[in-house]
Amino acid sequence: MAKGYEANKQHQQEIAQFGKELGRRAHFTCEWCGAKAGLAPVATIPTAEPEVENLLLLCAPCRALHVGGDADPNRLRHLEGALWSSEPVVARSAAALLRRLGADWAEETIEEAGIDL
Numbered sequence: 746m747a748k749g750y751e752a753n754k755q756h757q758q759e760i761a762q763f764g765k766e767l768g769r770r771a772h773f774t775c776e777w778c779g780a781k782a783g784l785a786p787v788a789t790i791p792t793a794e795p796e797v798e799n800l801l802l803l804c805a806p807c808r809a810l811h812v813g814g815d816a817d818p819n820r821l822r823h824l825e826g827a828l829w830s831s832e833p834v835v836a837r838s839a840a841a842l843l844r845r846l847g848a849d850w851a852e853e854t855i856e857e858a859g860i861d862l
């Protein structure tokens with residue numbers, strides 16, 4: 746138990762070290778919604794070694810969605826821009842979220858943007 750806790754803590758610290766680099770990539774805004782407050786890096790593949798290619802910089806409400814939170818997909822239209830992100834990890838993760846929440850309005854954009862889920 747304690748070992749798992751330590752490993753997780755170390756993993757979180759490794760992820761946190763990418764904060765600056767992600768901040769530069771994201772221009773210090775949430776990579777899903779563009780918010781500027783409460784940003785923190787999150788891992789899109791929790792089991793993978795943290796790399797800038799599999800991390801996101803997200804605000805608190807987006808982090809809640811990222812860890813499985815529920816939301817009315819029609820209230821998430823401000824996430825549409827993320828589907829057009831030039832960062833594959835941003836576009837793919839936003840598309841996966843919107844599909845999980847059943848956002849029908851996003852399907853066309855996901856297809857147009859050529860996001861492979």
Ligand SMILES: [Zn+2]
Pocket residue numbers: 775776777778779780803804805806807808
């Ligand atoms: Zn956000």
